[in-house]
Amino acid sequence: MATRKTQKRATAKAAMKKAAMKKTATKRTAGRKVVKLAAGGKAKRAAVRANGLPKPSTKAWGKAGKALDGVRILDFTHVQAGPTCTQLLAYMGADCIKVERPGVGDITRGQLRDVKGADSLYFTMLNGNKRSITIDSKHPKGKEILNRLIKHCDVLVENFGPGALDRMGLTWEHIHKTNPRMIVASVKGFGPGPYEDCKVYENVAQCAGGAASTTGFRDGPPLVTGAQIGDSGTGLHVAFGIVSALYQRVRTGRGQRVLCAMQDGVLNLARVKLRDQQRLAHGPLTEYSQHGEGIPFGEAVPRGGNDSGGGQPGWILKCKGWESDPNAYTYFITQAPVWGAICDIIGKPEWKTDPDYATPNARLPRLRHIFDTIEQWTMTKTKFEVMDICNAVDIPVGPILSMREIAEEPSLRKTGTVVEVDHPTRGKYLTVGNPIKMSDSITEVRRSPLLGEHTEEILGKELGYSKAEIAEIKASGAITAPEKGARAEAA
Ligand code: COA
Numbered sequence: 001m002a003t004r005k006t007q008k009r010a011t012a013k014a015a016m017k018k019a020a021m022k023k024t025a026t027k028r029t030a031g032r033k034v035v036k037l038a039a040g041g042k043a044k045r046a047a048v049r050a051n052g053l054p055k056p057s058t059k060a061w062g063k064a065g066k067a068l069d070g071v072r073i074l075d076f077t078h079v080q081a082g083p084t085c086t087q088l089l090a091y092m093g094a095d096c097i098k099v100e101r102p103g104v105g106d107i108t109r110g111q112l113r114d115v116k117g118a119d120s121l122y123f124t125m126l127n128g129n130k131r132s133i134t135i136d137s138k139h140p141k142g143k144e145i146l147n148r149l150i151k152h153c154d155v156l157v158e159n160f161g162p163g164a165l166d167r168m169g170l171t172w173e174h175i176h177k178t179n180p181r182m183i184v185a186s187v188k189g190f191g192p193g194p195y196e197d198c199k200v201y202e203n204v205a206q207c208a209g210g211a212a213s214t215t216g217f218r219d220g221p222p223l224v225t226g227a228q229i230g231d232s233g234t235g236l237h238v239a240f241g242i243v244s245a246l247y248q249r250v251r252t253g254r255g256q257r258v259l260c261a262m263q264d265g266v267l268n269l270a271r272v273k274l275r276d277q278q279r280l281a282h283g284p285l286t287e288y289s290q291h292g293e294g295i296p297f298g299e300a301v302p303r304g305g306n307d308s309g310g311g312q313p314g315w316i317l318k319c320k321g322w323e324s325d326p327n328a329y330t331y332f333i334t335q336a337p338v339w340g341a342i343c344d345i346i347g348k349p350e351w352k353t354d355p356d357y358a359t360p361n362a363r364l365p366r367l368r369h370i371f372d373t374i375e376q377w378t379m380t381k382t383k384f385e386v387m388d389i390c391n392a393v394d395i396p397v398g399p400i401l402s403m404r405e406i407a408e409e410p411s412l413r414k415t416g417t418v419v420e421v422d423h424p425t426r427g428k429y430l431t432v433g434n435p436i437k438m439s440d441s442i443t444e445v446r447r448s449p450l451l452g453e454h455t456e457e458i459l460g461k462e463l464g465y466s467k468a469e470i471a472e473i474k475a476s477g478a479i480t481a482p483e484k485g486a487r488a489e490a491a
Contacts, residue, residue: 066093067441071246072153075099075130078106080202080228081187081262082159083126084235089155089242090129091434091443097149097458098127098449102134103481105451118426119448125431127448128421133459134452134479137168141478146170148463150178154255155242159187161199172257183245183255185238191261200262205230209266214273216303218290223303234265272309276301287313292365308333313367316400317375319383329400330383332374332390334367336360341393346377419445455479 057064071094075086083106090096100106108122136142146168150156156175158165165171165186175182189200190208198204203224206212216223227233241258249255267274276285277300284291288307291297308314314333321328334342339358343351351357356366363370378386383399390397401409407430412418419433424447434443459465459473473479 061439062442064440066443067438068092068094068243071095071155073097074149074153074156076156076158076160076165077187078159079108080122080126080231081234082157082238083108084228084232085185085187085238085242086130086157087126087128088236088239088434088436089157091436091445092438092441094155096130097153097454097462098130098132099135099137099146099149100132100451102136102452102477102479105132105134109451115426118423119450121429124423124426124429124448128431129446130449131454131458132449132452133455134481135455136478137170139476139478141473141476143169145459145463145473145478147178150175150182152462153179153182154246155183155185157185157238157242162188162197176255179255181249181253181255183242183249183258185242185245185258186260187234187238188259188261190263191259195263200230202228202230205234205262205266208263209270210273211266211270214270214276214301214303217305218295218303220303229269230262230266233269234260234262237265237268273301286364287311289313289315289367292367306331312336312396313363315367315371317371317378319378319386319399320381322379327400327402327405328383330378330386331398331400332371332378332386333396334363334370334374335396338393338395341395342374345389345393345395346374348373416443416445421445421447423447424450452479 068089071089073086073089073094073096075082075096075098077083077086077098078100086094086096086098098106106123106127108126109119111120112122113120135145137146150170156170172184175184188196189198189205190196195208200208203212206215206224206229207222209230211229212222212224215225237260238258241260245256245258279285280297280299280301284297285301287310288297288302288304290302306314306316312333312335314331316329317332319328319330339360340352343349343357348357356362357370381389386397387399406412407418409418413420415437416433417435419431420428421431422428431445433445456470459470459479460467465473
């Protein structure tokens with residue numbers, strides 16, 4: 001039984017613990033949630049052990065909010081490279097406020113239009129889950145609103161031509177002084193150097209980043225690829241930079257600049273070709289089919305056609321129906337460990353022991369002949385039959401899927417990779433949902449905003465302007481479309 005003395009001591013101890021718990025340091029996370037860190041005693045040690053994190057949530061998976069809840073993005077992006085980045089952040093839960101020029105908006109709203117008078121798919125598929133505010137960034141009142149937004153947001157993302165943000169008066173120095181916590185992320189065509197002032201679009205980046213010189217067939221010109229590795233690829237890189245900067249800010253309390261040049265982003269994706277460039281100094285690139293064909297290499301990495309680019313040779317082969325269907329093809333990889341299975345399937349069991357075919361090195365000089373022989377078999381099957389037969393014995397193959405097939409693929413709809421959304425002026429359309437699936441941050445894809453759809457909501461609810469002030473701003477011309485003549489000029 002506890003004595004009066006021990007009871008007293010326990011009460012005192014409990015009181016001290018309570019006081020220590022009360023004396024808490026508050027800490028801002030990347031978002032707006034406040035995590036209380038215990039400042040003393042056992043609780044402090046526990047907090048240190050937990051790396052300053054709150055207790056693991058007991059909410060059901062997917063019910064604990066979204067990964068970037070509370071993060072506010074001042075989205076100054078346009079065309080593709082920037083919008084891809086901010087759409088991904090919005091998919092992850094960030095509140096993305098897209099600033100657009102009054103009456104004009106992101107130029108892509110009107111580009112490649114398929115439905116008269118409605119925002120194009122170019123725009124709608126890159127700007128889902130965002131809000132739109134129109135502001136003339138060069139108007140004095142517009143500048144004032146932007147300054148409020150800078151104070152209000154965590155990240156500014158832009159992909160204007162070089163110097164455009166500075167010309168708006170939004171220099172890094174100004175932004176950092178206005179909101180030292182703000183992260184300023186930029187996409188530019190080139191990094192510092194001889195081309196830093198150049199404007200750049202997708203294919204320019206594919207060429208300047210080294211990808212085009214290595215794409216296509218040896219006897220043809222360089223080729224650009226359909227995947228937008230310059231724009232969407234760079235957007236992805238910048239999104240990673242922003243999330244990293246948000247994480248660092250938790251420790252440092254300050255923002256920083258994040259820059260990804262499209263040339264650098266493309267090169268990062270084409271890094272295996274820079275690998276091959278260095279290997280050239282030590283001899284021919286034996287896995288390229290040109291080696292087997294006895295064609296010598298030049299000084300630079302050649303175009304590899306459909307060669308695999310990895311250690312396992314591969315090629316694109318015709319399948320049943322190729323004469324009329326431009327996508328009746330399969331990619332076929334002659335992965336060494338399943339060589340025996342390949343020989344059996346294509347009816348060449350003797351190749352398993354024939355010294356000319358039995359080992360990867362022996363096969364290298366005769367890859368063309370090997371793939372021609374495999375093709376004789378694939379041409380008797382549809383690309384889906386090839387997929388079923390080969391995958392059953394672990395042979396890696398891939399059907400060439402058309403965009404039509406992708407749009408109709410039920411499994412992609414089921415996972416939310418392809419999503420149908422409804423839009424007030426264009427009706428239903430397909431978009432690509434979040435390709436990154438997270439168990440505790442579930443993406444709900446929403447349609448893109450109409451031009452300026454959220455202007456008043458953001459001015460009033462977020463920035464605290466009164467109704468009278470909003471009316472005054474409207475009258476000033478800072479958020480409304482310019483006169484018709486001026487609009488045509490701006491477009
Ligand atoms: N209010 C007023 N003016 C605005 C505005 C607003 N809300 N939003 C943009 N503007 C102005 C800018 O201030 C700038 O004017 P300025 O050059 O007179 O100072 C102009 O509109 C935009 O310029 P810019 O970004 O250079 O557009 P562009 O159509 O001439 O060039 C790109 C387009 C894509 C080539 C160029 O933006 C670029 O090189 N961006 C970086 C690389 C990139 O992202 N490329 C891929 C795009 S998918």
